[in-house]
Amino acid sequence: MNSRLGWRKFVNAFMLTLTGLCALLSVSVLLIVLGYLGWNGWQYLTWTFLTHLPAPVGESGGGMANAIVGSAKLLLVAAVTGIPTGLLGGIYLAEFGGRTFAFLVRYSADLLNGVPSIVMGIFAYTVVVLPMHHFSALAGGLALGVMLIPVVLRSTEDFLRAVPNPLREGALALGASKWKAIATIVIPASIRAIATGALLGLARVAGETAPLLFTSFNNQFWSHGLNQPTASLPVMIYQYAISPYADWHRQAWAAGFILLMLVLIANIGARLILSRKSPAPRG
Amino acid sequence: MGKVTEPEVMIGVPGYEQPVEDAEKQAGGSLLKIVVSRLNFHYGPRQVLFDVSLQILQRKITALIGPSGCGKSTFLRTLNRMHETVRGTRAEGEVLLDGRNIFDMDVVNLRRRVGMVFQKSNPFPKSIFENVAYGLKINGTMRRAQVAEVVEKSLMRAALWEEVKDHLHKSAYALSGGQQQRLCIARALAINPEVLLLDEPCSALDPIATAKIEELLFALTGSCTIVIVTHNMQQAARVADQTGFFLLGKLIEFNKTDIIFKNPARKETEDYITGRFG
Amino acid sequence: MSTIPVSTEAQIPPRLLAPRGGLSSFLQRLRSGDEIAHLITLAFAAATVLITVLLVYELWIHSALPRQRFGWRFLVTSTWDPVFENFGALPFIFGTLVTSAVSLVLALPLGVGAAIFLAELAPPRVSQRLAFVIELLAAVPSVILGLLGIFLLVPFLRSEVEPFLKATLGFLPLFQGQIYGIGLLAASVILTIMIIPFIISISREVLLAVPVDQREAALALGATRWEATWRVVVPYAKTGIYGSIFLALARALGETMAVTMVIGNDPRISSSLFAPGYTIAAVIANEFTEATGNLYLQSLVELGLVLFLVTIIINAVARVLIVVTTRRGTGRP
Numbered sequence: 001m002n003s004r005l006g007w008r009k010f011v012n013a014f015m016l017t018l019t020g021l022c023a024l025l026s027v028s029v030l031l032i033v034l035g036y037l038g039w040n041g042w043q044y045l046t047w048t049f050l051t052h053l054p055a056p057v058g059e060s061g062g063g064m065a066n067a068i069v070g071s072a073k074l075l076l077v078a079a080v081t082g083i084p085t086g087l088l089g090g091i092y093l094a095e096f097g098g099r100t101f102a103f104l105v106r107y108s109a110d111l112l113n114g115v116p117s118i119v120m121g122i123f124a125y126t127v128v129v130l131p132m133h134h135f136s137a138l139a140g141g142l143a144l145g146v147m148l149i150p151v152v153l154r155s156t157e158d159f160l161r162a163v164p165n166p167l168r169e170g171a172l173a174l175g176a177s178k179w180k181a182i183a184t185i186v187i188p189a190s191i192r193a194i195a196t197g198a199l200l201g202l203a204r205v206a207g208e209t210a211p212l213l214f215t216s217f218n219n220q221f222w223s224h225g226l227n228q229p230t231a232s233l234p235v236m237i238y239q240y241a242i243s244p245y246a247d248w249h250r251q252a253w254a255a256g257f258i259l260l261m262l263v264l265i266a267n268i269g270a271r272l273i274l275s276r277k278s279p280a281p282r283g
Numbered sequence: 284m285g286k287v288t289e290p291e292v293m294i295g296v297p298g299y300e301q302p303v304e305d306a307e308k309q310a311g312g313s314l315l316k317i318v319v320s321r322l323n324f325h326y327g328p329r330q331v332l333f334d335v336s337l338q339i340l341q342r343k344i345t346a347l348i349g350p351s352g353c354g355k356s357t358f359l360r361t362l363n364r365m366h367e368t369v370r371g372t373r374a375e376g377e378v379l380l381d382g383r384n385i386f387d388m389d390v391v392n393l394r395r396r397v398g399m400v401f402q403k404s405n406p407f408p409k410s411i412f413e414n415v416a417y418g419l420k421i422n423g424t425m426r427r428a429q430v431a432e433v434v435e436k437s438l439m440r441a442a443l444w445e446e447v448k449d450h451l452h453k454s455a456y457a458l459s460g461g462q463q464q465r466l467c468i469a470r471a472l473a474i475n476p477e478v479l480l481l482d483e484p485c486s487a488l489d490p491i492a493t494a495k496i497e498e499l500l501f502a503l504t505g506s507c508t509i510v511i512v513t514h515n516m517q518q519a520a521r522v523a524d525q526t527g528f529f530l531l532g533k534l535i536e537f538n539k540t541d542i543i544f545k546n547p548a549r550k551e552t553e554d555y556i557t558g559r560f561g
Numbered sequence: 562m563s564t565i566p567v568s569t570e571a572q573i574p575p576r577l578l579a580p581r582g583g584l585s586s587f588l589q590r591l592r593s594g595d596e597i598a599h600l601i602t603l604a605f606a607a608a609t610v611l612i613t614v615l616l617v618y619e620l621w622i623h624s625a626l627p628r629q630r631f632g633w634r635f636l637v638t639s640t641w642d643p644v645f646e647n648f649g650a651l652p653f654i655f656g657t658l659v660t661s662a663v664s665l666v667l668a669l670p671l672g673v674g675a676a677i678f679l680a681e682l683a684p685p686r687v688s689q690r691l692a693f694v695i696e697l698l699a700a701v702p703s704v705i706l707g708l709l710g711i712f713l714l715v716p717f718l719r720s721e722v723e724p725f726l727k728a729t730l731g732f733l734p735l736f737q738g739q740i741y742g743i744g745l746l747a748a749s750v751i752l753t754i755m756i757i758p759f760i761i762s763i764s765r766e767v768l769l770a771v772p773v774d775q776r777e778a779a780l781a782l783g784a785t786r787w788e789a790t791w792r793v794v795v796p797y798a799k800t801g802i803y804g805s806i807f808l809a810l811a812r813a814l815g816e817t818m819a820v821t822m823v824i825g826n827d828p829r830i831s832s833s834l835f836a837p838g839y840t841i842a843a844v845i846a847n848e849f850t851e852a853t854g855n856l857y858l859q860s861l862v863e864l865g866l867v868l869f870l871v872t873i874i875i876n877a878v879a880r881v882l883i884v885v886t887t888r889r890g891t892g893r894p
Contacts, residue, residue: 012785016682022674023683026757027691030698033709085605092602105606108613114876115616116815118842119865122849126619126862146616149609166405170467172368174418174474175395179598184421189408207702210817210842214849234704238818241708249712256705267700271693 034260041257044250054220054231060247064255066222070137070230071206074216077141077226078148078205083198085145086152090194093153094160095182106157109150120147121211129215135229140216144205151204155197159190196270203266207259209234233259316341316478316508317362322376324357324366324532331357335376335534337527339478344500344509346523346540348516350555353529355512356402359480362510363397364390380478395422398476402483404463406455406470411447414455414466418474433473441469442499461492468499472507479503481511485518497522516556520544528552617869624863626856635863641828641844643853648860650867652828656838657868659745660820661813663834664752668809671753672760673795673802679761680768681776681790692765699758707822710751715742715823718750723835738833741825746834748824752816756809763808767801767886768794801886807879811872817842841868 048063055062089109093102115123124143129135163186171181187194216230218239223230233255240252317339324332332354339345347355357366364385366372378385385393395418406414415434419425425433434451438444443465447458455466464484471479481500485493500509500522513519519526520540527537528551536543536552547553587596627635627648638649675695679688719742726736771794779789795802825837826847841864852858 008785008788012787015787015791016678019674019678019682022671023678023691023695023761025671026675026698026761027694029754029757030694030701032713033698033701033706036709036713037705085608088602088605089609092599092606096599096602097606101603101606105609108610110876110880111613111873112609112616114811114872116817116842116865116868116872118815118817118845119616119620119869122623122845122862122865123616123619125849126623127615146612149612153609164405166401166403167407169365169368169401170405170407170470171417171421173363173365173394173399173401174421174470175391176421177391178595180421180594182598184417185407203700207700207704209702209704210846213846217850234702234818237704237708238822241704241711242822252708256708259702260705263700263702264697267697271696 034264037253037257037260040250040253041255041260044254045257046254049251049254053222054236056220058245060245062251064231064233064236064251066219067231067233067236067255068258070216070219070223071233073137073223073226073230074141074144074212074232075202075206077138078144079198079202081142081145082148082201082205083152086149086198086201087156087194089149089153090156090160091182091187093157095178095186106154109153112146113150113154115147116210117147117208118210118213121213121215124211124215132227134227135215135217136227137216137223137230138226140212140230140232141226143211143215144208147205147208147211148198148201151201152198155201156194159193159197160186162193163189193274196273199266200270203263203270206266207234207263209238314341315339316381317510318377318379318382319362320377320379322358322361322374322378324354324361324375325373327371331532332361333532335529335532337534337537339508339510340525341508342504342506343524344504344511344522345525345527346519347510347512347527347529348514348519348555349529351514354532355527355529356482358529359482359510359512360399362478362480363394363399365394365399395474396476397478397480398471398474399480399482400464400467400471400484402486404460404467404487406458406463406466409455410452411455411458411466412451415469415473418470422474434469437469437473438466440472440499440503441465442495442502443469459492461488461495464488464492465496465499468496472503476507478508478510481509483512483514486514493518516544528555530555620862620866620869624859624866627860627863630856635860636867639828639830643848643857646854646856648856650841650864652830653839653841653844653864654867655830656745656748656824656828657814657840657842659834659838660748660752660824660840661810663745663749664756664813665806665810667749667753668757668760669806672757672805672809673764675757676761676764676768676802677790677795680765681794682786688765692762695758695761698754699762703755703816703818704822706751706754707819710747710819710823714750715747718742718747722746727835734832735834738831738835740835741837743823743825743837744835745824745838748820748838748840749834751819751823752813755816755819756813759809759812760805763805763883764798764802767798767805767883770801770886771797798886800882804879804882804886807875807882811875811879814875815842815868815872816840817846821846841865 046063048061050063050068051065052061052063053066054064089105093105097105120143123146124139128139128142132139167185167189168181171185172178176184212232212235216232216235218235219229219231237252237255237259240248240255243249315338319338320336322332322335323330335358347359349355360366361374362378362385366374367390374386380388380393380396407417409417412434415437416430419430419433435444435448438447443462446462450457455463458466464487468479468484485496488496497518500511503509511519511523523540525538526540526543528535528543528547528549530551536547536549538548542548543552544556547556631638631648635648636650636654638647639651640647640649641652642648679692683691719740723736723740723742723746727740730736775793775797776789779793780786784792820840821843824840824843826839826843827837828839828844829836831838845861845865849858849861852861
């Protein structure tokens with residue numbers, strides 16, 4: 001009996017250690033990513049890098065200024081198209097929705113969410129690039145915007161539903177019409193969480209490369225307006241990383257560092273904001 | 284307009300009109316603020332109110348009592364059509380406010396005239412000032428000085444001004460439960476309703492907070508008609524001019540409070556008053 | 562004082578509440594702006610549905626040529642010849658399946674093990690902090706993992722891991738052949754890194770959703786913590802864990818950048834993990850802008866359609882499995 005119990009205790013301790021190692025290993029991957037990228041990326045982050053255009057192929061020097069601006073431009077287009085759609089759609093689901101149509105909307109959003117990003121790129125290609133006969137920042141931004149919709153829609157709906165019903169009733173009982181109650185009470189009560197959800201969505205699409213490969217494509221120079229192809233951080237990282245030039249590799253590290261920092265800061269910030277409790281009425 | 288006449292004993296059978304002075308009746312029943320005739324209410328397939336008829340007197344306090352689930356809260360919420368915010372509800376019958384059917388009115392307008400205070404206080408996540416000013420702001424912009432004046436007056440009527448006058452911009456959630464409920468009353472009063480509906484406003488409060496609210500209700504009757512649902516019989520006996528007793532969706536008896544409590548006409552009423560059942 | 566005579570019949574006929582769909586109610590709502598708000602939000606919600614429908618439609622019509630030309634043979638042909646316009650999806654389906662399968666084999670024990678540790682065995686504060694960090698890993702963009710893949714993982718595989726595997730397990734065809742560093746194994750490892758956070762976070766949630774009384778019953782019978790976890794809690798949450806696997810699989814199938822940076826991009830079907838390969842997502846990424854001719858381009862689109870359909874189905878299965886478990890966990894009396 002004793003040895004059996006001893007064996008069981010051993011197994012217990014062993015498994016505790018083993019699973020703990022699994023967890024540790026998983027955590028350490030992120031730390032390795034951060035460490036390696038930080039070490040390599042930080043070194044090569046120069047002022048030139050931030051402010052210059054790419055140098056011609058093979059030449060050293062140059063920077064990714066156009067890629068930084070290009071990514072910002074793409075995110076702007078994505079935000080302008082994706083966030084209002086998701087926001088208003090989420091308001092519909094939370095405040096107005098009928099049963100079957102709401103189910104259809106939610107299902108579509110989940111479907112869109114699960115679409116591989118490369119396929120989203122194909123979609124934007126057929127809908128924007130083909131009719132325009134050229135690559136454009138608009139196409140890339142729209143691809144990202146469509147990816148943003150389901151994220152914003154679901155999070156908006158969830159956060160609106162979390163607003164307690166007594167608040168809605170209080171507003172209605174004071175003579176507010178339904179839309180006024182939503183606009184003046186329900187949305188302000190959840191706006192912080194909704195904005196954070198949108199921010200998380202933006203952070204996710206900011207790092208997407210695949211949908212841009214044949215929509216916004218790439219650009220050695222500045223792109224003007226939305227009608228031209230544009231450089232972007234993720235695409236540049238990709239191109240430079242697979243190139244044979246050491247200098248380009250260094251720039252890829254620097255760009256990767258910037259991108260990762262932005263994404264992580266947005267994520268950590270968003271989760272911190274969400275986890276802080278909003279003011280709740282006392283009993 | 285003639286003298287106010289005390290209504291006689293009425294047995295709660297649908298179809299009876301409350302006996303009143305003829306002159307009053309011909310003048311359009313200005314004594315009667317709300318007249319409910321044969322109100323039936325359904326939650327989906329289930330009926331919860333059966334042929335309820337009563338008349339709420341102007342500028343008096345009317346209490347509705349009865350055991351849990353008897354329909355008194357449902358009835359109250361019909362008076363400002365709050366039941367329409369829930370799917371699947373159906374109200375049939377006639378409810379007249381100053382002679383006009385509330386179901387034909389613009390519901391937003393109705394709710395400005397008939398305000399409501401809920402069982403659990405529900406202040407908005409805003410400052411004390413913003414809470415009270417909310418009704419004013421959404422019902423039309425007013426100048427800042429005017430808003431501030433109305434906020435002060437409303438907080439006074441709700442007997443809360445002294446306690447919060449130096450903290451108007453603090454969050455409403457910093458107040459105690461009783462204070463929050465008085466804040467909700469002030470919020471409702473700010474738009475100057477003709478009727479104030481209160482749904483068990485003191486059920487979550489301690490006796491001192493309850494007493495404060497009962498006091499301010501008395502003061503309000505000068506300008507406002509009050510209908511209060513309460514499961515606390517003593518409260519009804521203390522504050523109300525008229526009381527209605529509900530049981531299983533039916534209005535069993537409706538009369539002057541004195542009569543209901545001292546000399547009820549129906550056995551069910553007597554059983555409830557004397558505590559013979561829950 | 563006069564009383565109106567008693568009558569048992571109603572003197573005022575009950576009037577129906579103005580039906581919600583009625584004209585006067587509609588006009589009221591219109592005036593108050595509610596109807597407009599309803600319509601505007603409905604329009605944007607409908608836009609979501611329309612976009613989804615449009616997506617499927619575009620994928621369908623822009624893959625018409627190869628579907629007509631090749632039919633079902635497309636899925637089982639292994640030639641990918643742009644010159645002679647003979648396109649078959651088999652090498653890419655092969656590469657996609659192999660890399661996803663191997664990554665699941667690697668990620669499953671690691672991920673479930675870590676989830677078990679976080680949900681059952683670790684103190685709650687530790688568990689929360691670690692779970693947070695692991696979720697951040699899911700936020701790392703694919704291209705950055707690819708960057709690390711090229712410069713860190715591939716050399717490491719080439720110089721240490723693959724020779725070791727060849728030396729010890731070289732009798733298996735899986736570990737034979739030329740060592741490049743890049744290839745199916747490299748892609749599988751990268752995919753493992755990418756899907757582990759999903760397996761961990763979902764498995765952890767379903768484990769946490771198991772009712773406390775299950776665990777307590779086992780412990781009260783004298784089980785060790787591990788035994789209570791492994792024999793009672795984990796089986797209870799089994800379905801949800803399967804769900805997390807499906808979700809991770811769906812994610813792995815669609816991964817593009819990190820994979821294409823380390824897989825070698827060679828439409829080869831081979832039995833060795835050391836060999837280069839190609840996945841559906843990778844070939845689309847690489848060849849889309851260089852595709853000459855409609856058939857070539859549309860074949861790539863058809864690949865995208867295949868990937869889309871497979872991902873949708875797997876995601877749907879995953880969702881059902883996860884919902885079933887969490888509902889069961891909270892629905893028990």
